[in-house]
Amino acid sequence: MTDRHPLWDQTAERSIVGAVVADDRCIADVAAIVQPEDFRYAPHREIFAYALKLHARGEPVDLVTLGNAVRQAGHTRLLGEIAIDVPGAANVEAYARVVADWSRRRAVVSACQKAIDTAGRTESGELAADLASRLEAASERTIGESLNWHGVITRMVEEVEQAANVDDDGVTGVRTGIPMIDGALGGLCRQRLIVLAARPSIGKTALANQIAVNAARDGVPGGICSLEMGEAELGARAMAYHCRANFTRLLRGRGDALDAMVRGMRQGDPKTWPLHLDTSTYSLAGIEARITSWKRNHDIRFAIVDHIGLIEVEGNVSTYDRVSLVSRRLKKLAKRLDIAIIAVAQLNRALEKERRKPTLADLRDSGNIEQDIDVGVFLHVDPDDLEQQPTRVHIGVLKNRTGRRGWAKPLMFDGACQRFFEPTHYDDEDLR
Known part of the structure; x- marks a missing residue:
């Protein structure tokens, strides 16, 4: 990526980090949209990864606990600056979607760049197939679909009804x-x-x-x-x-x-x-x-x-x-x-x-x-x-x-x- 086209949103990334520090109750909602690898800036990526680890262990995530966790990586000062700039967790899910979108764009660019780099030594059909597969992967969501239990039961009933309508041998596939x-x-x-x-x-x-x-x-x-x-x-x-x-x-x-x-x-x-x-x-x-x-x-x-x-x-x-x-x-x-x-x-x-x-x-x-x-x-x-x-x-x-x-x-x-x-x-x- 060039400075002219960096393909990331610094404000959105900082806002997610600040929101997590301000209110760790938003972590689960954010993690359903983005993962650490979606962050373009390495310090942001590492701070968010540490926050997820604390949350997974059932520990509180705030300026003190997260600051201690990232101290060895040298991100304490950055975390403090972000906490001052981002006082709350409002609109954090919207920021997470922005970061996820930029992550997918970078994946598309990376796939195309790899195709360009290998074009001179790869057969055309294999080159096209590999590019198509990488672009398909780049278009997927980082996290799969989330369903509430109503959706789960609805899908189950649809499967059961389909099975009930087949012949007596029970073949549904x-x-x-x-x-x-x-x-x-x-x-x-x-x-x-x-x-x-x-x-x-x-x-x-x-x-x-x-x-x-x-x-x-x-x-x-x-x-x-x-x-x-x-x-x-x-x-x-x-x-x-x-x-x-x-x-x-x-x-x-x-x-x-x-x-x-x-x-x-x-x-x-x-x-x-x-x-x-x-x-x-x-x-x-x-x-x-x-x-x-x-x-x-x-x-x-x-x-x-x-x-x-x-x-x-x-x-x-x-x-x-x-x-x-x-x-x-x-x-x-x-x-x-x-x-x-x-x-x-x-x-x-x-x-x-x-x-x-x-x-x-x-x-x-x-x-x-x-x-x-x-x-x-x-x-x-x-x-x-x-x-x-x-x-x-x-x-x-x-x-x-x-x-x-x-x-x-x-x-x-x-x-x-x-x-x-x-x-x-x-x-x-x-x-x-």
Whole structure:
């Protein structure tokens, strides 16, 4: 920022500090609008941070207590001057909104400046996606929406009424088209982060794509960010499932598979599905921007990210910290956009050596996913069943904030046409 355009309001910042000293009863109202990082002038920022710490400990905030707290930082004289200039707390919330507004303006300028600084060494699409994500973040409120209890109960009643109007199966979210999963989860419910986890080659991508196709065939808009496969392969997998065609033979242009695809497309034109795909964005900021764009332009109700281990973040961070950041931001994105997000993840290699079903602990080497997710769906195939076609796949709902948990009856996976289905009957072996 230049002296000519400093992008802050000194009077507003000083007025907040003075108001807090004059009447500490206003601190909670001010903190609902601004936080210390919103202050442009460092001493103001530090004084306000100290005031919040005193308030959090239940101690009074006045010229004496706050003066003692900021003495080591060298702000006692400044605090005294402000206390003389600002004798009361009148209009402090208006001043807080001014400071918050200038903070957002600086964030916008910072985002644009970073784009300018990296323009010469960043691919144009990634540059635009990163800028869009930063601008979106800059436009958000520092503190989330506050509701009184009347608003809370009103929203709860709306949710209950919506649930009462659905079919008897109790599915209130986007239907996956797989009754066992819909029954356990209630569908893909909004604001939830759902992890779909398995070892490689078990069928987790096929299951995610099947869910997307089923929802799209019902007219539900959604999006897929695929970091592992190209559009041709994903399209072939979707057509193999939709048309009951052999996936491998379809990719190789074999006549029987092509005939099956033609027949299947007559039963519902896939070109009309409200499904959107991105196979070229790898950065976390870009993925956030893409999903936000889909929500704004197409009103998507769910998004699939496959898979989160391949997402790139800025900075030289450990794998643990990288995946922790990804899961945390995807959870926030699901809440902010009011959609369900399915994050595909890989489980620890130790499962194959120990020949056991996975547990939530097998996500621990993948950052804080275990804490961030709302639902954890795990796929497991017994080693003795790996060569069987179709393959029996055990489905475990090992975390579920609003429903039942545990290992359900297995599904069958027909890899040839990328299809999961429930068997017509279960024998005793299936229930192990």
